[in-house]
Amino acid sequence: MKIISLSGARVLALFALVTVLAGCALPRPGPDKAEIYAGSVQRKGDAFIVAVNDRVTRATSVTPALGFSNSFKHAGLVGSDIIHPGDKLGVSVYENVTDPLLGAPGQKVSQLAEIKVDGAGYIFVPYAGRIKAAGLSVEALRQAITRKLDTQTPDPQVSVIRAPGDGATVTVEGSVTGQGVYPIDRSTRTLAAMIAKAGGVNIPNDVALVSVTRGHKVGEIWLNDLYENPSLDIALRPGDRITVTKDSRAFTALGATGVQTRVPFTSNTMSAIEAIAQVGGLNPLLADPTGVFIYRNEPAAIANAVLGRHDLVGPQRMIYVLDLTKPMGMFEARDFLIRNGDTLYVTQAPFAQWQKVLSAFSGTVGTVGNIARVKSATGF
Known part of the structure; x- marks a missing residue:
């Protein structure tokens, strides 16, 4: 039997690995820049890919429309003294007579039990009858009760105190x-x-x-x-x-960022640079700072404004591109607003994929070498 030398075994292993890598891809977090651009409308794909600049930032700066009509x-x-159905009233009547209308003989002040304004807005006062109270001020009700009692007892002095109730x-x-x-x-x-x-x-x-x-x-x-x-x-x-x-708004971070997760908003508005910071920044060993992408379904009105068109109808798939290595890249990322449902994706740097290939080569070569050494030592 012909025995292959150690160097020959390594060459065969390298050749085998190259063959394997040619037929399949090494693990990676998602598409690279070339693959993303290949899916653009300009290349017969289904998404518009737009580089972020001041004009794009202004066209896409949409925040939730909140406010009061x-x-x-x-x-x-x-009015703090306007009476409503459900309110509770304290009514006191002062009578300067020996035999009062409402109290016992010799009693000057009669304090009526707590009176509740009924659902129709009325109260009942002995000898005054049923009186409409809802909608009146405390002073107006006091005068109404006084007029009712004035015909039956001389110069009654009435006091009304309101306690807001369930109405x-x-x-x-x-x-x-x-x-x-x-x-x-x-x-x-x-x-x-x-x-x-x-x-x-x-x-x-x-x-x-x-x-x-x-x-x-x-x-x-x-x-x-x-x-x-x-x-x-x-x-x-x-x-x-x-x-x-x-606030229930959130965006999704994927690719070569610090973490890959769904991230809630932490303020009323969030810029792209703040979103990147929220996920721990770019992974320094993997990320390509020229390949920061924001995926979004954009309303037709905004998509037309961004693209300088007037013919688009319905939501449009848009991919906005940020290049953090440009002189103005950081400013553009600072000014570009992230919206609810956005996906922030950072591509992997080309050298990172090469490192994986080299690691795969060296790992395979090491394994082949170990096998050869075992064979040499054991004679098998």
């Missing part, structure tokens, strides 16, 4: 310290004051969304905007529902 912003403050309340729910139903009183007539009454939010302000539901209308704003813009601190109305939620 005029019906929310122009609603005046609810003048709002519901606060979601990511607040104290969820519940709160009355609208003098100190809680606006949105910010009511959130404070509920103990504030229990999530970071940067990702907190506040919505107000009033009948069939809903308005939504960022919590930080509420604190920074007094015009958004709207007056509340009975029956309003305030809901605080955490």
Whole structure:
């Protein structure tokens, strides 16, 4: 039997490995730049590939449209002494007579039991009868009761105190310290004051969304905007529902980044450079800084603006390209906004793939050498 020398075995192993590598690819995180560009519309693919510049950044700078409609912003403050169905009233009547109408003989002050305004807005006062209270101020109701009693007892002095009940309340729910139903009183007539009454939010302000539901209308704003813009601190109305939620937007990071995962937004807006930082930056051993891609389905209006066209209809597949090695590359990445559902993909640098090939060669050669040494030592 002819015995192959050690050097001959290594050559055969290298030849075998080259043959294997020619028929299959080494593991990698995804497509390389050439493969991505091969899928462009310009090459009869189905995605538009666009290099990011100032014009593209301006055309794609779209942030969620949040705010309150005029019906929310122009609603005046609810009077702190306006009576509503469900309110509780304390009524006291002072009579300067020996034999009072409402009290025992010699009693000057009669304090009526707590009176609740019924669903129709009425209350009942002995000897005064059923009186419409809802919609009146405390002073107006006091005068109405006085007029009713004045015909039966001389110069009655009436006092009315209002305690907001379930008819003048709002519901606060979601990511607040104290969820519940709160009355609208003098100190809680606006949105910010009511959130404070509920103990504030229990999530970071940067990702907190506040919505107000009033009948069939809903308005939504960022919590930080509420604190920074007094015009958004709207007056509340009975029956309003305030809901605080955490921003659910996220993007996906893949390829030669620090991690490959779904990443939630940590602020109202997020730039590409911030998104890269969120995932630990580019992998210094693998990443190609000239191949940072953002995949997105773009509405037709924006796609037409980006491409300088007018004929596109429906959502368009867009791939935006950032080259961080250019003099302005970092600025472009800083200004380009990431949107909900985006995919951030960083290609692998060519030298990284060569390193894998060389590692595969050296590993195979080492294995062949070890086998040859074992054969030499054992005689097999």
